[in-house]
Amino acid sequence: MFSATSRAVRIGARRVAPRAASITVAPMPKISLGQNTNIARSLSSTARLSYATTTNPNPPLGKKNASNETPSKIGLIGARGYTGQALIDLFNDQPLIDLRHVSSRELAGQELKGYTKRNIVYENLSAEDVAQLDKDGKVDCWVMALPNGVCLPFVQALGQSSSLIVDLSADYRFDDSWSYGLPELQKRGTIAQATRISNPGCYATGSQLALAPLLEHLGGPVNVFGASGYSGAGTKPSPKNDVNLLRDNLIPYSLTGHIHEREISHQLGGAPVAFMPHVASWFSGIHLTINIPLNKTMTSRDILQIYQDRYAGEKLVKIVGEPPLVKSIQNKHHVEIGGFAVDKTGKRVVVCATIDNLNKGAATQCLQNMNLALGYDEYQGIPIE
Ligand SMILES: NC(=O)C1=CN([C@@H]2O[C@H](COP(=O)(O)OP(=O)(O)OC[C@H]3O[C@@H](n4cnc5c(N)ncnc54)[C@H](OP(=O)(O)O)[C@@H]3O)[C@@H](O)[C@H]2O)C=CC1
Ligand SMILES: CC(=O)N[C@@H](CCC(=O)OP(=O)(O)O)C(=O)O
Incomplete structure (x- = not known):
């Protein structure tokens, strides 16, 4: 069986697909x-x-929301996946994002590549590990890049924590106790106040x-x-x-x-x-x-x-x-x-x-939401063309 994980080759910050077919x-x-x-x-x-x-x-909040200059400690669950890897690329270029923990069952023990701000080793974090790290103040924001239907135990373990959680799956997109984070269409001020954000599909x-x-x-x-x-x-x-x-x-x-x-x-x-x-x-x-x-x-x-x-x-x-x-x-x-x-x-x-x-459809939008909710400029770390 051919392995899907080997298909996307990462060259610096660019993802390059393997040559499957020549398409005109x-x-x-x-x-x-x-x-x-x-x-x-x-x-x-x-x-x-x-x-x-x-x-x-x-309209974008601009400087109104960009008052925080303190870096935030980030934990990324589901870091091996396509969206997880796209997030790591973006986090690397956002100076106020301080990635601390990356979780993957398959890559546990291996060094994280493509992140230059500090040395990080993949861990296989359980929901209990996540709750403990959170309680100890080791993480300010959790990003869940897990398949649909998987992040509930992590979210439950975090309970009423004041840390920010951004979930990329579809699990909380219809849950009114979460903010739906599509900044161009939702009230940006509401996203900026949220601690639970559901990233759109x-x-x-x-x-x-x-x-x-x-x-x-x-x-x-x-x-x-x-x-x-x-x-x-x-x-x-x-x-x-x-x-x-x-x-x-x-x-x-x-x-x-x-x-x-x-x-x-x-x-x-x-x-x-x-x-x-x-x-x-x-x-x-x-x-x-x-x-x-x-x-x-x-x-x-x-x-x-x-x-x-x-x-x-x-x-x-x-x-x-x-x-x-x-x-x-x-x-x-x-x-x-x-x-x-x-x-x-x-x-x-x-x-x-x-x-x-993988970008505006997932990781870029996630970073927009994180920036808003953590008090940074919405576009910090996002390449604008
Ligand atoms: N791909 C896309 O274009 C988009 C995806 N999304 C959503 O983002 C989420 C992530 O998608 P994507 O990155 O493509 O998914 P992938 O399949 O590429 O990655 C899934 C990640 O979750 C981990 N994982 C899988 N199952 C479990 C489990 N049971 N417990 C703990 N960890 C698990 C995997 O790592 P390991 O097995 O090593 O633990 C891997 O890191 C999904 O909910 C998806 O619907 C949203 C928008 C776009
Ligand atoms: C090609 C393909 O399979 N695409 C995915 C959409 C990815 C996505 O945005 O998924 P979530 O809504 O689950 O987060 C799908 O149709 O389910």
């Missing part, structure tokens, strides 16, 4: 804004203003960012087609990360009822969403193509304007005219949203988004 991406035809819409461009500026969000309602992050600006204009159920690189399926061997099965292939899975379908809809106030995920032969990066029925006729140009206004000042959301390409988002830390193709009725728009599942 067909050149994308240039689509100019509005080309796909026949609806009248004669909407008066007053009419346009009536559906344009004029400003970002949730990768597809769910891209989908929500691509849908939120049009929420008040939804005219029916939204359909989200998603294609993810196989790192989304974690390191445990499965058909979804079997590079031989994936070569020249696209594998549909969980075509109804995927947990992110529920997550997107729940976070967007119950908006009806159908989500159809696929896993593809590349290592990291998600492409989303989203069909959105509108409750009024709109032009491509006006929709673009709404997105630009909604995400003004956001360093990790880029609004582009053309449909973004997954090839360009790999190893990047932001989300790209584009396309905005409106059909001839003017009441249907197709929006595309790309996101690196």
Whole structure:
């Protein structure tokens, strides 16, 4: 059986997938804004203003939240995995993050590579070990990068501890006693006050960012087609990360009822969403193509304007005219949203988004949340392009 853990080769801070297949991406035809819409461009500026969000309602906190200059001691549980390794890369470049403990059953006793701020050896920490370290003040913030359904004993052992816990799994995303940490859409002030933060899912992050600006204009159920690189399926061997099965292939899975379908809809106030995920032969990066029925006729140009206004000042959301390409988002830390193709009725728009599942879909967003909740600049340690 081929080992999934050996698939991602780390070169410095970059993850490089093994050569599974040579993939040629067909050149994308240039689509100019509005080309796909026949609806009248004669909407008066007053009419346009009536559906344009004029400003970002949730701008970054900036210096307001960045008053803490004391480093925080971090414990990372699930450090061997794809998201754990992506976090270690980021922690290495965030001067106020002081990684102290990394836990993995498989790597226990081995030296942590790729972290230059101190020498650390992997440990196999039990829930009791975690509770003791916490009680002794050895850790200020725990990051859980474990598969779904595994972190409960750790969280229970930490009980009412005042330490920050950020969980990357889906286990607390529907639990109102945890803060859902998608900074661009949640109140940043609330995340900054939280001690229990549930990090959103990768597809769910891209989908929500691509849908939120049009929420008040939804005219029916939204359909989200998603294609993810196989790192989304974690390191445990499965058909979804079997590079031989994936070569020249696209594998549909969980075509109804995927947990992110529920997550997107729940976070967007119950908006009806159908989500159809696929896993593809590349290592990291998600492409989303989203069909959105509108409750009024709109032009491509006006929709673009709404997105630009909604995400003004956001360093990790880029609004582009053309449909973004997954090839360009790999190893990047932001989300790209584009396309905005409106059909001839003017009441249907197709929006595309790309996101690196391991970065903004997991580790980068986790660091944003940690920075906010630990009192640092939200973007400290995050490469901004
Ligand atoms: N991969 C992705 O793109 C994304 C993943 N997520 C979520 O992040 C979490 C981590 O995902 P990912 O890094 O891909 O997962 P991986 O499968 O790559 O890693 C899982 C980690 O958990 C450890 N682990 C597994 N089972 C147990 C267990 N029973 N008890 C203790 N430790 C265990 C593993 O190490 P060891 O076996 O050595 O102990 C490993 O370090 C998941 O909940 C996932 O859903 C969220 C967004 C995106
Ligand atoms: C390709 C693939 O398998 N992707 C994962 C999504 C990874 C993720 O975000 O998972 P959680 O919601 O569990 O945190 C999946 O569909 O379950």
